[in-house]
Amino acid sequence: MSDAIWQRCLAVLQEELPAQQFNTWIRPLRLEAGEGWLRLLAPNRFVKDWVNDRFFARIEELVAEFAGGQGFNVELAIADRQQSAMARQRPTPPASYGEDLSQSPAATESAPAGDEGVAPVPAPAIIQSSTAAAPTTTPQRQVEVEGGIRHQSSLMEGYTFETFVEGKSNQLARAAASQVAENPGRAYNPLFLYGGVGLGKTHLMHAVGNSLVQQNPNARVVYLHSERFVADMVKALQLNAINEFKRYYRSVDALLIDDIQFFSGKERSQEEFFHTFNALLEGGQQMILTCDRYPKEIKGLEERLKSRFGWGLTVAVEPPELETRVAILLKKAEQENIPLPSDAAFFIAQRVRSNVRELEGVLKRVIASSRFMAKPIDIPLIKESLKDLLALQDKQVSLDNIQRTVAEYYKIKIADLMSKRRSRSVARPRQLAMALSKELTNHSLPEIGEGFGGRDHTTVLHACRKIKELRDADADIREDYKNLIRLLTT
Amino acid sequence: MASTQLPLALSLDTEATFDNYYVAPSQQLPVAVLKGVATGQGEKLVYLAGRSGRRHLLQACCQLADAQGRSVRYIPAAELLDYPAEMVLEDADLADLVCIDGLSAIAGRSDWEVALFSLYNRALGGGCSLLFASTDVPDQLAIELPDLASRLQSFSVYRLSELSEDERIAALCHRAQIMGLDINEALAEFIYRRCQRDLKALFGVLSDLDRHSLARQRRLTIPFVKEIMSW
Numbered sequence: 001m002s003d004a005i006w007q008r009c010l011a012v013l014q015e016e017l018p019a020q021q022f023n024t025w026i027r028p029l030r031l032e033a034g035e036g037w038l039r040l041l042a043p044n045r046f047v048k049d050w051v052n053d054r055f056f057a058r059i060e061e062l063v064a065e066f067a068g069g070q071g072f073n074v075e076l077a078i079a080d081r082q083q084s085a086m087a088r089q090r091p092t093p094p095a096s097y098g099e100d101l102s103q104s105p106a107a108t109e110s111a112p113a114g115d116e117g118v119a120p121v122p123a124p125a126i127i128q129s130s131t132a133a134a135p136t137t138t139p140q141r142q143v144e145v146e147g148g149i150r151h152q153s154s155l156m157e158g159y160t161f162e163t164f165v166e167g168k169s170n171q172l173a174r175a176a177a178s179q180v181a182e183n184p185g186r187a188y189n190p191l192f193l194y195g196g197v198g199l200g201k202t203h204l205m206h207a208v209g210n211s212l213v214q215q216n217p218n219a220r221v222v223y224l225h226s227e228r229f230v231a232d233m234v235k236a237l238q239l240n241a242i243n244e245f246k247r248y249y250r251s252v253d254a255l256l257i258d259d260i261q262f263f264s265g266k267e268r269s270q271e272e273f274f275h276t277f278n279a280l281l282e283g284g285q286q287m288i289l290t291c292d293r294y295p296k297e298i299k300g301l302e303e304r305l306k307s308r309f310g311w312g313l314t315v316a317v318e319p320p321e322l323e324t325r326v327a328i329l330l331k332k333a334e335q336e337n338i339p340l341p342s343d344a345a346f347f348i349a350q351r352v353r354s355n356v357r358e359l360e361g362v363l364k365r366v367i368a369s370s371r372f373m374a375k376p377i378d379i380p381l382i383k384e385s386l387k388d389l390l391a392l393q394d395k396q397v398s399l400d401n402i403q404r405t406v407a408e409y410y411k412i413k414i415a416d417l418m419s420k421r422r423s424r425s426v427a428r429p430r431q432l433a434m435a436l437s438k439e440l441t442n443h444s445l446p447e448i449g450e451g452f453g454g455r456d457h458t459t460v461l462h463a464c465r466k467i468k469e470l471r472d473a474d475a476d477i478r479e480d481y482k483n484l485i486r487l488l489t490t
Numbered sequence: 491m492a493s494t495q496l497p498l499a500l501s502l503d504t505e506a507t508f509d510n511y512y513v514a515p516s517q518q519l520p521v522a523v524l525k526g527v528a529t530g531q532g533e534k535l536v537y538l539a540g541r542s543g544r545r546h547l548l549q550a551c552c553q554l555a556d557a558q559g560r561s562v563r564y565i566p567a568a569e570l571l572d573y574p575a576e577m578v579l580e581d582a583d584l585a586d587l588v589c590i591d592g593l594s595a596i597a598g599r600s601d602w603e604v605a606l607f608s609l610y611n612r613a614l615g616g617g618c619s620l621l622f623a624s625t626d627v628p629d630q631l632a633i634e635l636p637d638l639a640s641r642l643q644s645f646s647v648y649r650l651s652e653l654s655e656d657e658r659i660a661a662l663c664h665r666a667q668i669m670g671l672d673i674n675e676a677l678a679e680f681i682y683r684r685c686q687r688d689l690k691a692l693f694g695v696l697s698d699l700d701r702h703s704l705a706r707q708r709r710l711t712i713p714f715v716k717e718i719m720s721w
Contacts, residue, residue: 023556024564044580046573154615197640225611227604258611259637292636357644364533364646372519385519388627388649486636 002033005072006040009062013055025051030079036072038063041079048078154223155213159206165331167324170200173315177204180286181211184254188313190277190287194294195317196482198355201290204317205256208288212254222249223256230262230269237268246272250279254286261291264300274305281311294475319482320356325349328356329363333377338367340377347379351390354489362386397440397488399451405487406433409480418453431463432477436484438464506549510668512661520648521547527621528554530586533646534613538623540650542689547650548589548623560586567602568592575605583612586619593624593642594631603635610641620645653689658682662692669700673710680712684721695719 014022028047032039040059042048051059056076063072161181166174173195179187191208193201209221229249236245249255255276263270280287291298294316295309320328326342326349333340340363352362369385370377383390407414410429417430430452437448438460445457452460470477513521526532528551538544552562563585570578575596582588588609596602613620624631627649628642653661659678666673673681685695702718703710715721 028561043584044577046577046580156615197636198643225608227608227611231608355640355643357640361535361644361646365648368523368533368646368648369519372522389629389647 002035002038002072003031005063005066006031006033006038008066009059012062013058016058025055036070037075038072039075039077041077043079045078048076052076153209153213153221155209155221156206157210159203160210161207163331163335164200164203164207165320165324165328167320167327169318169320169324170204173201173204173317176313176315177208177288180288181208181215184208184212184286185284189281189284190289190309190312192289192291192295192309192312192314193317194291194314196319196355196486197292198357199317199319200356201317202258205258205288205290208286209254209256212286220251220253221256222252222254223258225258226260226262229257229273230266233269233272246276249276250283252280252285254288255280256288258290259292260289261293261298261301263305264298267302270302270305274302274308277305277308281308287312319354319485322346322349322353325353325356325359328359332360332363333367336367338370338377344377344379344382347382348386351386354486362389399437399441399443399448402433402436402440402488403451406436406484409484409487420453428477431466432481432484434460434463435467435481436488440485440488506546507553508547508550510665511543511546511550512657512664514651514653514657514661516651517543520650523646523648524548524551524621525554527551527587527619528560529558530555530560530619534619535645536619536621537628537642537645537647538621538650539625539627539647540652541625542652543650544623544625545591548591548621551621552587552589555587562586563588565590566592568595571595571599571602575599575602576608579605579609582609583616583618586617587621588613588618589621589623591623593622593628594626597632598634600634603633603638607635607638607641610638655682655687658687658689658692661689662696665693666696669696671696671700671703671710677710677712677715681715684719 010026013026017026025047028043029051030041032041040051042051056074060074063074161174161178164170164174173193176188176191177193180189180191193204195201206223209223212219212221233242233245236242263273277287289309295301295306295314298306326345329345329348330340330342333345348359348362348366352358366377366382366385370381373381375381403414403417406429407417410425412426412429416426417433419426421427434448434452437443437451438445441448443451445460448460449455449457467477467481471481472478508521508525511521520538523532523536524538524547527536538547549564552564555562561584563582565578565582565588567590569592590606596606610620612618622642622645627647628639628645631639631642633639633642659675659682662678662682663673663675666678681695681699682692685691699710699715699718703714706714706718708714
């Protein structure tokens with residue numbers, strides 16, 4: 001009866017609304033119905049509010065009309081994430097669920113009736129796999145553990161040690177990760193990988209996870225982004241399911257958490273993570289954490305956490321040097337089955353230097369051009385397909401630009417860089433700017449000297465050598481240099 | 491219920507399709523890529539930069555995806571800045587294709603940057619394709635969250651180059667043909683030289699001319715156009 005009423009409402013709304021409005025707002029609503037009531041479940045709050053503001057009055061009118069004078073109660077609520085996912089996979093979801101749905105801790109307890117209007121899910125069901133899952137993602141691998149909790153590993157199967165390109169910049173991290181994969185919970189625990197964005201930390205983390213799963217298909221390996229940990233905890237608190245949350249995260253064999261700098265300033269999450277951390281460590285379960293900086297440098301993170309992060313092994317992942325960038329490009333092209341001549345790989349690698357993600361993005365674009373134009377990849381094709389990027393780089397990395405960026409970074413005046421002042425606060429940024437000019441432009445030493453207030457080329461040479469020395473000896477200078485390279489080349 | 495236009499352009503413009511878009515030679519690759527994104531057979535992370543034609547192509551992409559039975563979320567970021575980012579992007583990754591236009595508007599808005607970063611992470615782990623767009627390429631956006639900035643770099647970036655004068659005139663002829671108007675190149679150039687030269691304005695003039703042509707039951711000629719437009 002209720003179903004029929006809703007179907008009639010849908011037919012009318014489809015007539016009345018433009019197709020796109022209907023498809024955007026009405027079609028995603030799912031129906032729950034009972035005797036004398038209808039509940040429409042929106043996929044999220046945004047859709048719910050939108051429908052409520054603009055269409056709900058009309059929906060009520062239509063329901064009243066088709067109910068033939070019977071009093072019908074119509075409600076609008078939000079479906080939980082699992083229901084939405086089900087809707088995506090199965091356009092016509094079954095009316096009831098017979099399996100266990102829990103895949104994240106917050107979902108292990110049904111929402112109490114009335115909480116944001118979501119009715120308790122009668123009996124949850126497992127999401128077996130996402131039909132639209134990315135080919136690189138392990139199709140929702142789930143492992144059952146005590147208490148009926150099911151772990152969703154979220155490991156990306158494409159990220160393995162075999163597909164990781166090793167170079168000087170990541171050698172140590174790669175070796176440490178291999179050790180962890182061979183001796184989980186014993187070799188280095190936690191393994192803390194840190195470094196700039198897009199340098200392969202996540203890849204290594206997944207590689208360990210995949211290796212553990214390969215060795216033991218029943219291993220409970222969970223990868224997640226730190227933000228997800230926070231979101232799950234908040235949800236668990238809202239749903240009064242914090243014990244489930246704790247049990248979930250403490251019962252894994254390996255917990256891999258990405259970008260833990262996002263815990264910064266989130267005290268309650270840190271507290272919870274601290275206890276999880278301790279429990280896992282005590283239980284000999286492996287933890288791998290990544291961060292964009294050295295643990296001690298994370299602001300807004302409790303000291304006790306910082307100190308614990310250093311209990312295992314802390315390894316830096318540096319930006320890849322030219323040879324590694326070339327090797328990465330060749331490997332990616334090989335994976336795509338695209339012939340990439342090495343001079344072409346060199347050409348790209350010389351121009352894209354900031355991180356691996358950018359390399360991947362650029363290579364994808366070159367491959368698309370090659371396919372579209374049905375031409376093999378060579379330097380002229382690369383120049384054509386990347387002409388805007390190359391033009392932008394030429395425009396950006398000039399002496400002027402370097403001087404402006406360095407001056408802004410150190411909060412000094414550009415005029416100071418040109419001046420004869422020799423105080424440390426000015427001389428060091430000046431030396432850095434000269435070293436960057438040598439590194440990032442094709443200007444000769446005399447040209448660079450000329451650009452810095454008419455200095456001699458030997459002064460520039462000295463600056464380059466000094467900065468090289470300081471980068472090895474002084475973490476601050478190393479960090480500044482890296483940041484400036486990033487600012488100037490991205 | 492009257493089918494009034496929503497105040498925010500959250501719904502798709504059904505007029506925007508690939509068929510009625512004039513594809514200049516320099517735009518053939520981006521258009522081919524977008525069709526691949528729409529059908530789910532192309533790249534998963536695509537970024538479209540440019541001014542003219544961007545919105546039309548994004549909407550066309552969403553229309554095509556929708557017609558293929560794929561679920562689509564179209565999010566014009568600039569028009570939604572006052573809404574909580576987290577709420578707007580919540581569960582967006584459950585769609586097959588999420589298309590976010592106007593990324594330059596969110597640059598520097600930490601709530602939006604974090605929400606977008608989170609969407610990226612969720613999408614990467616699932617099957618959702620992301621199509622982002624803005625006037626500028628990712629490197630030129632003033633994104634403050636380094637994690638997001640680096641993620642944007644993994645997108646394949648395609649730039650819609652500005653159309654040349656000849657291409658704009660060709661686009662005018664193409665649109666006229668779709669509208670069933672008989673316009674030769676000389677008349678198209680005549681119109682082009684006398685009004686604002688962006689395509690939106692040109693197409694607006696074309697609609698006016700169409701209306702007058704129908705009302706007066708006359709073919710479009712230079713004298714007739716001069717008369718009705720008071721040029």
